[in-house]
Amino acid sequence: MSANPEWIHPCRPCGACCSTFRVSFAHAELNSVWGEVPTDLTEPLTPSRSAMRGTNCATPRCVALDGAVGGFTTCTIHLTRPSPCREFNAAGEDGEPNERCDQARTKWGLAPLTAADWAR
Ligand code: SF4
Numbered sequence: 001m002s003a004n005p006e007w008i009h010p011c012r013p014c015g016a017c018c019s020t021f022r023v024s025f026a027h028a029e030l031n032s033v034w035g036e037v038p039t040d041l042t043e044p045l046t047p048s049r050s051a052m053r054g055t056n057c058a059t060p061r062c063v064a065l066d067g068a069v070g071g072f073t074t075c076t077i078h079l080t081r082p083s084p085c086r087e088f089n090a091a092g093e094d095g096e097p098n099e100r101c102d103q104a105r106t107k108w109g110l111a112p113l114t115a116a117d118w119a120r
């Protein structure tokens with residue numbers, strides 16, 4: 001139970017990584033193949049890999065992201081998101097740094113997360 005009832009996960013008022021990087025993964029993760037990622041939200045990238053639509057361009061924004069970066073955001077396919085998203089922890093989560101989280105937040109004018117963001 002949280003000591004601070006107003007604490008929310010730092011990714012909710014962020015969404016920066018979903019609007020910074022290309023999100024690519026093996027075709028096998030698609031729900032039209034063997035996986036769960038909704039195929040209609042993806043595009044083919046190579047003969048063996050797909051990308052989340054909206055992320056394979058100079059100004060990425062994943063089609064599955066709802067909300068404004070730095071506001072209140074939600075991954076609309078959270079339970080069926082692809083492996084790169086499942087494996088991308090926010091900086092400081094479980095005590096581990098993540099320079100790419102810091103990089104994405106900085107790009108969007110958000111300060112890198114600190115221990116204070118994890119104080120529940
Ligand atoms: S950039 Fe970091 S804090 Fe922001 S949504 Fe991604 S993982 Fe979470």
Ligand code: SF4
Pocket residue numbers: 017018023052062063064065066074075076077078081082085
């Ligand atoms: S699938 Fe969800 S977690 Fe992954 S980039 Fe898109 S919005 Fe972000």
